[in-house]
Amino acid sequence: MKTYYMDPRSGSCRRVSTVIGTLDIEVEEIFVDLLQGGNRTSEFLKVNPNAMVPVLKDGETVLWEASAIMIYLCEQHGPTELWPEGEPRYDVMKWMFWAGEHFRISAPIYFEENVIAPLMGKQPDSTRLAEAERRIDRFAPILEAELETRDFICGPAPTLADLDLAAVVSQMPRSRVPYDKFPNMVKWVTRLEDKIPAWKHTGAELDRKMTESLNAARAQTAAE
Ligand SMILES: N[C@@H](CCC(=O)N[C@@H](CS)C(=O)NCC(=O)O)C(=O)O
Structure with a gap:
């Protein structure tokens, strides 16, 4: 199961959440409360030293940067208009x-x-x-x-x-x-x-x- 670290108040997470919702991908969501410093805990900093959400963990793969995560999810899912193939x-x-x-x-x-x-x-x-x-x-x-x-x-x-x-x-x-x-x-x-x-x-x-x-x-x- 993929783990998705996010805060729904973030525009960066909104990009990833939209791909998850559109492609109906199953994830375990972990709420990182940005307004309470949830991104500054030593536990979270091990996941993303930038202290930022979104982050996606899938087995050994740990990705930060919303664009990279969105591309990863599309490629894992298979053909989708969101990420066209070829030219x-x-x-x-x-x-x-x-x-x-x-x-x-x-x-x-x-x-x-x-x-x-x-x-x-x-x-x-x-x-x-x-x-x-x-x-x-x-x-x-x-x-x-x-x-x-x-x-x-x-x-x-x-x-x-x-x-x-x-x-x-x-x-x-x-x-x-x-x-x-x-x-x-x-x-x-x-x-x-x-x-x-x-x-x-x-x-x-x-x-x-x-x-x-x-x-x-x-x-x-x-x-x-
Ligand atoms: N370039 C990053 C930006 C991520 C980002 O700016 N995340 C914000 C929320 S929208 C954040 O976690 N901010 C916490 C902080 O800067 O302390 C991406 O596209 O994922």
Whole structure:
């Protein structure tokens, strides 16, 4: 049985959970509570020295990095549109690498500055936010233009590349990432939810659990 270390409030885990749900893969889920330091225990650090989720353990194979885990799960499962074979796979890989190298860099900064910093009683760091916005203004128009010509980034069906790219809106609207100025992206995010039920489901679960956790943290801060 595969062991899946995760926190359902994480956008990175959402990518993996969507593949697990879509391909109906059996896993034993281990909740790593990021808000309570569950990723910093000596036990977890042996699994992932980066102190991050998601992680997948399958026998001797231990994988961190959501993209690597998603590919592993698809390959174990057998043919799926999410991870096409042959020439089309290179295009999926291109967008997956682009997502990690460029497109997903900004969203966590917005989350840290607009959600976590105020929770800690700090002002958002405007220099970091300005740099995050500069990156969005450079890279998001590229995706926006590509989505003008097709429903999903690599063609008519969603692939792992769409999950890697769309993860950036997982903490919306609380993170206040300014993606709503890109209309093709807004429509694509909705299309992806309609086409992949597990994406919609994991998004709703993330949102509900994150809202609960943030409300609890704010109530505790107010009481102190
Ligand atoms: N590049 C990694 C990023 C994983 C990641 O950022 N995980 C976050 C949750 S979304 C985490 O575990 N953060 C804990 C920390 O940084 O302390 C992946 O794609 O899996």
